[in-house]
Amino acid sequence: MTYVTEENLTDLAIERWSNIPDPRLRQIMTALVKHLHGFVREIEPTPEEWIAAIMWLTRVGQICDAKRQEFILASDVLGVSMLVDAINNRAPGAATPSTVEGPFHIPNSPEIADGGNMAEGAPGIPTFCTGKVTDLDGKPIAGAMLDMWQTDGEGLYEAQIEGAEGYMRGIYHTNPDGSYTVRTVAPIGYTIPMDGPIGELMNKTRISHMRPAHIHFHIAAPGYKSLTTHLFQKGCEYIDTDVVFGVKEPLIVEFVKKPAGSKAPTGEVMNEPFYEVKYDFKLAKAAAAMKAA
Ligand code: BEZ
Ligand code: FE
DSSP states (O other): OOOOOTTTHHHHHHHHTTOOSSHHHHHHHHHHHHHHHHHHHHHOOOHHHHHHHHHHHHHHHHHOOSSOOHHHHHHHHTTHHHHHHHHHTOOOTTSOOOOOOOTTOOSSOOBOOTTOBSSTTOOSOEEEEEEEEEOTTOOBOTTOEEEEEEOOTTSOOGGGSTTOOSOSEEEEEOOTTSEEEEEEEOOOOEEOOOSSHHHHHHTTSOOOOEEOOEEEEEEEOTTBOOEEEEEEETTOTTTTSOTTOOOOGGGEEOOEEEOTTOBOTTSOBOSSOEEEEEOOEEOOBOHHHHHHO
16 A cells, blocks of 8 residues: 655546546546645645635526526636637638637527517617538538527626516528628627626736627538638727637628718618628538548
8 A cells, every 4th residue: 555645646636537437527527636635735725715715616606597608608708618629620720710609698599580680679870690501612512501609789688587488689681692691789798797706806916807809600511511710890999908718810700881871781771870890600511521532
């Protein structure tokens, strides 16, 4: 029997956690023990610091419910969500990059016809998003689904408004030439929830707690790898400091301001200023489709 010393404890713990039949779980647990011990050896916490960390994690768990996921928020602000996303969405260079889904997606959004308004009655500057969904060679993908969600012009998602239903979200499909036209309002930058333990921690730092203005998309078409991404408004003040590390350069897009009296992409003449946002999404073939080719 080898008894415990400060020096041998990490090796003993790794050896014990190697006793797992499932090879993947064994790999995960031995790496977890190795890195956790490395972290503790590096910072050498006092007992008070250790219990403060345990109590903070306890509060993270206690605030979670069906609508609030503080552990995901922790993963987001530490850059872990974007790392997991990047590892699992390595796509050919020409494909539109992915970014995190975030906590505000609501499934089964209302189906809206091409050109229809997903921001009916919402405050904000009218905005028209147009473009195409294509494959990597620019071939149009007809019938691709665009599931979109965003904040209104006051920075609020449906989930943050009591009683709202089908607000600032919608499902569109591309035309036979791969094109889409969506009417919405311009989103604005907003803060992540700061009233819980993540906010408590952020408030001890000089890190911005803001997300830059963006529109969320899930895009799917048979035979293609589904894409979860955002479009970010170029020039938004939080674009270089996104608290969840979500901004990838190819996803930054100009919101082009048009004066009142201009014609919108839907053909209507607008009696107030509005934005036009043009973006073509490029989807990679699904792995199964690539194997078959
Ligand atoms: C969002 O964009 O909706 C979001 C993503 C991560 C954390 C908080 C919000
Ligand atoms: Fe968002």
